[in-house]
Amino acid sequence: MMIHGQGYPGNPDGDPVAAWLATLDRSVSPFAAEGGRTIKAHDKGDWLFRAGDPASHLFVVMDGAVVLRKVNISGADLAVEFVTRGGALGYRAYVGDGIHALSAQCSTSCVVCRIPVETMAQAGDRLLEGRFIDHMAAELTATRTRMLQVATLKVRDRLLILLARISRDFTTMNDHQTLVLSPPLSRIDMAALAGMTPESLSRCIRGIEEEGLAHFTRRHVVIPSVSAFRAELSRIGIEEGVCAVELALAG
């Protein structure tokens, strides 16, 4: 079963995110934590780990959003990925050299479950392990897909795809045809995630506003016609993975 990217309310295959959490919620109190798991709240801006740190825990995001960052040659800490409720972080504790390759920063206030790697290493916890592997595989597929998109699509189209992705987890209103998103990302991070500069992002935003596809304020994005939005996505070649958008259509 896929863990990531398919989990949204109304999924006919059941909600895999809930499955993740069902296991983890058993130990809500850090004191009653099973297998050394702890659950902790973080403030926006907190770092879960930094690139170069030794990796000793796996993380599961139980609420909020975490941005993964990597420093480029110029020294800027660019966003390369964002992980939301139900997503997992910190593969490096489990595989590879045990040193984090990326940094992880909370982009909202977060609740994060921390699993010592020894727990995973126990042969007894095959279920948890399997989930983690599924998650990693889904991430690999998604990253490859996104790479193709960066290589072949224009910035405008990449921004639309990013918005669709954001809609999965950050739709605050869903009124028939209208959708209101509240992305937990700065313009700089959104630009990095869509593979462009902040200046280009600003230009795209203006363009999309002029088309009437969406209306942007600093903190919200209003999509007045989900069907029009969705038509654009399918023109680009995106048919799946735009969950909230699909929900709005169904409703």
Next chain:
Amino acid sequence: MMIHGQGYPGNPDGDPVAAWLATLDRSVSPFAAEGGRTIKAHDKGDWLFRAGDPASHLFVVMDGAVVLRKVNISGADLAVEFVTRGGALGYRAYVGDGIHALSAQCSTSCVVCRIPVETMAQAGDRLLEGRFIDHMAAELTATRTRMLQVATLKVRDRLLILLARISRDFTTMNDHQTLVLSPPLSRIDMAALAGMTPESLSRCIRGIEEEGLAHFTRRHVVIPSVSAFRAELSRIGIEEGVCAVELALAG
């Protein structure tokens, strides 16, 4: 231990590719195959699987090179990845929905080991499973890195990085400072892997020739000065993963 991308002769940490193969070579004959493994030779151009096929086997490339392809909106079957000796394919048999997301085509004549997924599922074969997971994680890291590169580097620099990558497995001569590569890839595939059009690739090739960094014929690439080539790579920000180049420097 990392399986992929670090395995080259002279690696001080030992040769992980050999470790892979050591397990697999035990059953060279398909008739004596342990756990249902079979080893098969393929011709250049053969397809190991196509996107949409049900995935029932994992594949390990024992010799040659395999190109992973994905159809884009225009219907072209673009190269998104290439896998060489010691690399693994077919995660989808093990995780996810069990349907191949990509197609796999031999870009040279190949020897491929085919492992039924049930073998992996047996709790007894934790070693093989662990290797596969390591491989997947390394692939994920590499793909993310490459995505950052596509987003931030110019086509010329991406071509140099691709050449460095090719040098790992397809260096046919290594005469002190001079390196001769024999990429098993068409220009079209090289262009796709570096995230550009064939026309841009041609222009890049001419530019690199004019700089004197490398000399291209249809089937070979001659790098007259490895130290100059390496200096270019480090200017771009690539310090590791240019194995054959490092070997040439060491020799």
Next chain:
DNA sequence: CCCGCGACTTAACTTTGGTCAAGTTTCCCG
């Protein structure tokens, strides 16, 4: 052996989007 198609190259043109610079808004912190 030759033909023809597909791979590859080259050149001219055009568009995209990155860069630079300047201005505006927001938000944090004293």
Next chain:
DNA sequence: CGGGAAACTTGACCAAAGTTAAGTCGCGGG
């Protein structure tokens, strides 16, 4: 509440790379 820094927007400019089109090369099949 005010000042300053960072985030964001805007516009002008221009380099990079995609597109189109027209060629050349080379391999494989007849």
